[in-house]
Amino acid sequence: MSFSSSDIEHLLTTSDPTAVDDLFAEACRVRDAVYGRLVFMRGLIEITSHCRNNCLYCGLRRDVQCRRYRLSEEQILDCCSIGHRLGFRTFVLQGGEDAWFTDERVCHIVGAIRSRFPDCAITLSLGERGRESFARLKEAGADRYLLRHETADPDHYALLHPAEMSFAHRMQCLRDLRDLGYQVGAGFMVGSPGQSIATLMKDIEFIDTFRPEMVGIGPFIPAAGTPFEHRPAGSVELTLRLLAIIRIIHPHVLLPATSALGTLHPQGRERAIAAGANVVMPNLSPQDTRALYSIYNNKLATGSEAAESAADIRARMAAIGMQVPTARGDYQ
Numbered sequence: 001m002s003f004s005s006s007d008i009e010h011l012l013t014t015s016d017p018t019a020v021d022d023l024f025a026e027a028c029r030v031r032d033a034v035y036g037r038l039v040f041m042r043g044l045i046e047i048t049s050h051c052r053n054n055c056l057y058c059g060l061r062r063d064v065q066c067r068r069y070r071l072s073e074e075q076i077l078d079c080c081s082i083g084h085r086l087g088f089r090t091f092v093l094q095g096g097e098d099a100w101f102t103d104e105r106v107c108h109i110v111g112a113i114r115s116r117f118p119d120c121a122i123t124l125s126l127g128e129r130g131r132e133s134f135a136r137l138k139e140a141g142a143d144r145y146l147l148r149h150e151t152a153d154p155d156h157y158a159l160l161h162p163a164e165m166s167f168a169h170r171m172q173c174l175r176d177l178r179d180l181g182y183q184v185g186a187g188f189m190v191g192s193p194g195q196s197i198a199t200l201m202k203d204i205e206f207i208d209t210f211r212p213e214m215v216g217i218g219p220f221i222p223a224a225g226t227p228f229e230h231r232p233a234g235s236v237e238l239t240l241r242l243l244a245i246i247r248i249i250h251p252h253v254l255l256p257a258t259s260a261l262g263t264l265h266p267q268g269r270e271r272a273i274a275a276g277a278n279v280v281m282p283n284l285s286p287q288d289t290r291a292l293y294s295i296y297n298n299k300l301a302t303g304s305e306a307a308e309s310a311a312d313i314r315a316r317m318a319a320i321g322m323q324v325p326t327a328r329g330d331y332q
């Protein structure tokens with residue numbers, strides 16, 4: 001099935017429930033044909049809440065006064081051990097842009113995970129870095145990198161970010177990651193201030209041409225202490241339609257049911273799976289730092305421990321007829 005831009009616009013705006021149900025059903029067929037009834041699990045480890053950037057939407061932006069933390073290598077490896085025992089075979093190290101995490105330190109951590117857990121994929125999500133830095137991290141053993149493009153419209157990008165950040169550099173990072181052989185994740189928030197159907201059309205076009213291996217899409221949720229703290233949250237419904245459209249135009253994409261969806265709706269992640277998503281990312285961060293990684297308000301922190309998050313996710317997926325394998329879940 002291929003879409004024209006007017007089909008896509010119609011699907012994003014229609015109030016015909018049958019059209020939307022058909023869209024979701026088609027997305028599930030497309031996903032099942034490529035990956036089967038499987039949902040891949042990634043263990044998210046939030047390694048630092050320090051950030052030099054000042055993104056207007058983010059609760060960890062530099063100007064927010066909050067308690068900050070960073071995990072030690074030992075703490076990160078402990079999270080991985082716990083995760084490995086629970087069946088995780090991908091670890092995602094995410095954080096703010098924290099100068100403490102130099103190439104040397106991150107390479108050491110990546111190397112340690114690589115040698116202790118050789119059957120696991122290592123994903124990094126540490127913001128923008130230079131090409132040389134991405135190359136060194138790859139060399140040390142990283143397989144994948146998540147860096148949402150946030151919006152494919154340069155004017156919209158400028159509205160979401162301070163003047164010192166640039167759309168061009170974000171895109172350059174994504175191209176560098178791709179050239180270096182990473183499996184690359186892009187993505188965007190739904191309902192961020194200034195977003196329109198026109199900017200969403202550009203996001204879809206970008207994904208269709210760049211074809212990232214992963215695409216993270218979640219609703220915008222206002223974060224305390226940010227310039228957007230009083231803006232309305234994005235729509236769950238629109239997020240689900242976007243997931244389905246992206247699944248259909250890019251059948252092999254790895255598409256997470258994001259925690260932001262789970263935060264806005266109790267069945268948000270299940271609904272994402274029913275719209276074509278096939279990845280979940282339970283939190284493996286230590287109990288006492290979870291609440292501090294507050295990129296948005298009321299961030300879902302299911303379970304007080306990793307084991308609980310993993311069990312919760314497995315039960316939720318089983319309830320909707322999906323299996324969660326113990327596998328890296330690479331792009332196929």
Ligand code: SAH
Binds near residue numbers: 059096128188223
């Ligand atoms: N510093 C890293 C990781 C950022 S956090 C980086 O720059 O890539 C991961 C993602 O959370 C961001 O890319 C953004 O799309 C999303 N995010 C940040 N603030 C948010 C908010 N208020 N609501 C919803 N999603 C948000």
